Amino acid sequence: MCNPHHQNTAEECHRNLLSNFYKALATRDATTVHRLLTPDIEWWFHGPPSCNRLMGLLTGCSDDRSSFTFDPLLVVSIGCSMVVAEGYLPENHNVSWVHALTVVDGIITQVREYYNTSVTVTRFAKSANVHVLPQGGDNCQCVWQSMLTDHKSMPGLLIVI
Known part of the structure; x- marks a missing residue:
């Protein structure tokens, strides 16, 4: 198991974990x-339900027995526990996917899967004196945004961390 307090950074640990995860899915x-x-x-x-491939692979209920694999073009570690991977369906580059995974102690505990959706991860800094969102937006910081989608024609989702 990777220990981010030693040689490897948390980001390296997350990238290795995701690499192993996608290789295991592929094989x-x-x-x-x-x-x-x-x-x-x-x-x-x-x-779209037709794109629901990861759960089929994870449960063994996939009708797709072909050589379909998730091949992320980008893997980014965000903070201590979130990792985002993004890629295209191999047979159709018009269909993009994003996996936002939560990693705790070297184990994936949550998977959020998005297809043809513009995903933005935003950090919200909570102020002790503010109980509602400020009108200004000074406390919100975009830390990652999908790069493979056409942001103008795709639905957009915001993940707040």
Whole structure:
């Protein structure tokens, strides 16, 4: 298991974890996938039902027995526990996907999966004196945004951390 307090940074640990996760999915290595995921994983999907491939792979209920693989073009570690991966469907580059995963102690505990959706991750700084969102936006900071979607024609979702 990766220890971010030693040689590797948390970002390197997260990238290695995701690399191992996607390799295990590609080779249908259920043992490794189960080792990297918590048994009670929280999973959320946003997109057309025909694109719901990750859950099918994770549960073994996938009708897609072809060589479909998630091949992320970008993996970014955000903060201590969030990792975002983004890519295209291999057979159709008009369909983009984003996985926002929560990692705790080297285990994936939550998966949010988005298809053809512009995803923005924003950090909100809470002020002790403010109980409602300020009118200004000074406390919100965009830390990541989808790069593979056409932001003008895609639905947009905001993940606040």
